[in-house]
Amino acid sequence: MSGEKVLSLWMFLVWGLIALAIVLAVFIFYGQEADIKILQSDILIDRLADCFIDQGQFVDVGNVFEDCNLNKEIFDKGNFYFKVSFLEDSISGGNKDFEIQCGLRKTQDEKSSENFARCSQRSFIALKDNQEINVEIFAGSNVRGGKF
Amino acid sequence: MSLFNNKKGLDLMHSTIIFIVLNLIFFLAMFAFVARTGSNVALYEQMYAKEIVLAIDQARPGTTISINVEDSRGLFEKNLVEGVKISNGEVKISLKKGAKGYSVNYFSDYTFERTFNEVDGNLFLKIQVEE
Numbered sequence: 001m002s003g004e005k006v007l008s009l010w011m012f013l014v015w016g017l018i019a020l021a022i023v024l025a026v027f028i029f030y031g032q033e034a035d036i037k038i039l040q041s042d043i044l045i046d047r048l049a050d051c052f053i054d055q056g057q058f059v060d061v062g063n064v065f066e067d068c069n070l071n072k073e074i075f076d077k078g079n080f081y082f083k084v085s086f087l088e089d090s091i092s093g094g095n096k097d098f099e100i101q102c103g104l105r106k107t108q109d110e111k112s113s114e115n116f117a118r119c120s121q122r123s124f125i126a127l128k129d130n131q132e133i134n135v136e137i138f139a140g141s142n143v144r145g146g147k148f
Numbered sequence: 149m150s151l152f153n154n155k156k157g158l159d160l161m162h163s164t165i166i167f168i169v170l171n172l173i174f175f176l177a178m179f180a181f182v183a184r185t186g187s188n189v190a191l192y193e194q195m196y197a198k199e200i201v202l203a204i205d206q207a208r209p210g211t212t213i214s215i216n217v218e219d220s221r222g223l224f225e226k227n228l229v230e231g232v233k234i235s236n237g238e239v240k241i242s243l244k245k246g247a248k249g250y251s252v253n254y255f256s257d258y259t260f261e262r263t264f265n266e267v268d269g270n271l272f273l274k275i276q277v278e279e
């Protein structure tokens with residue numbers, strides 16, 4: 001192994017390639033946004049379930065936003081959606097389009113649906129007039145966050 | 149010792165030393181780059197904003213949320229309380245003076261009071277949830 005061979009142009013080229021690979025990998029890794037949409041939709045379901053069901057009893061909620069302490073302005077902006085279904089009735093608020101977006105998400109790949117909302121759905125059993133009823137809660141979030 | 153008496157051997161040793169030094173410089177530079185990128189302000193702003201949003205969305209009145217921000221203490225250029233804003237459904241984190249920050253929406257309609265305090269040398273952001 002002679003000195004000329006060690007410090008050749010090839011060596012610098014290899015360093016350049018290694019540097020390029022590291023820089024690209026680092027930018028791709030740190031450039032990814034932490035996705036909290038699904039966590040927020042799960043939390044929204046918990047908040048609504050706590051509001052609509054108190055110790056197993058179904059609560060007739062008049063104004064969801066006021067009674068459940070949800071910010072109506074933020075829901076009107078279109079970043080969140082919820083739908084609480086019980087018996088033949090349902091109460092919803094926010095961006096209705098999320099039901100379609102979350103339906104489409106199931107049929108499309110992750111890359112093409114990355115701008116769609118993420119949704120969660122859970123059902124609960126509650127007592128209403130001593131009758132067991134099924135309470136379905138669907139919630140979605142499309143919060144991305146960004147520079148301001 | 150014959151290596152030092154031999155001109156060819158001396159050249160070989162010099163080039164080997166240069167090779168090792170250059171390699172060290174290269175890998176140290178790469179290490180510094182990765183470490184610096186991993187601890188940049190924008191990353192902390194996004195991390196804190198989202199962490200706070202998730203915490204306050206599920207918090208009930210009377211709750212105190214405590215977040216250890218010691219890791220990023222050196223990055224805070226702004227007054228700490230000024231750098232963290234929680235109001236009107238939006239958490240805004242801006243650690244550097246004159247630079248843009250990061251904001252995320254939350255859906256909870258409670259009021260949030262934030263303070264900073266130091267416990268055992270660690271800096272904590274405390275958020276009090278009020279009705």
